[in-house]
Each structure stands twice: as C-alpha cells, then as structure tokens.
Amino acid sequence: xxxxxxxxxxxxxxxxxxxxxxxxxxxxxxxxxxxxxxxxxxxxxxxxxxxxxxxxxxxxxxxxxxxxxxxxxxxxxxxxxxxxxxxxxxxxxxxxxxxxxxxxxxxx
Numbered sequence: 638x639x640x641x642x643x644x645x646x647x648x649x650x651x652x653x654x655x656x657x658x659x660x661x662x663x664x665x666x667x668x669x670x671x672x673x674x675x676x677x678x679x680x681x682x683x684x685x686x687x688x689x690x691x692x693x694x695x696x697x698x699x700x701x702x703x704x705x706x707x708x709x710x711x712x713x714x715x716x717x718x719x720x721x722x723x724x725x726x727x728x729x730x731x732x733x734x735x736x737x738x739x740x741x742x743x744x745x
Contacts, residue, residue: 639647736743 733743735741
C-alpha cells in the first residue's frame with residue numbers, strides 16, 4: 638500500500654515530469670497509429686498487386702488459348718499444303734505420261 642508520503646512524492650514527480658511522460662506516451666501512441674496505418678497501406682497494396690497478378694494470368698491464359706488455336710490452324714494448313722503438293726506432283730506425272738502416250742508436247 639502507498640503511504641501518504643509516497644502519494645505526495647508521486648504527485649510532485651508527476652507535476653514536474655508528468656508533461657514529458659504524457660508527451661512520450663502521445664508520441665508512442667502516434668507511432669503505433671502510424672505503424673498500423675502503414676501496415677494497412679502495405680496490406681492493401683499487396684492485395685492490389687495480387688489482384689493485378691491474377692488479372693495478368695487470366696489475360697495470358699486467353700492469349701495462349703488464341704495462340705493454340707492459331708497453331709492448330711497453321712498445322713492444318715501445313716498438312717493441306719503437303720497433301721496438295723503430293724497431289725500436284727502426282728497429276729504432273731500423269732499429265733506427262735498421258736502426253737507421252739499420245740505423242741503430245743507439253744510447254745513448260
């Protein structure tokens with residue numbers, strides 16, 4: 638228990654040194670508030686970066702899907718070109734054989 642002398646000593650000390658202590662507490666409270674705000678700001682920035690990454694990944698997926706479609710079309714066209722060249726070569730041979738059989742000359 639505090640004695641009346643202790644209470645008097647505490648009152649005198651707080652009267653003399655109370656303002657610096659109160660100012661220190663206010664500064665500490667301000668720093669804690671600032672730290673909480675900075676943490677909130679950091680968290681919100683992190684959330685926005687994550688959302689941006691998700692949107693970027695979705696766009697990349699769409700682009701890759703389109704490119705896969707183009708690659709399939711190119712592969713199909715390439716196959717058609719190969720088959721067309723084989724058919725053209727076969728027709729050229731048949732035309733030359735027919736011209737030779739009928740004695741017709743072919744202009745090149």
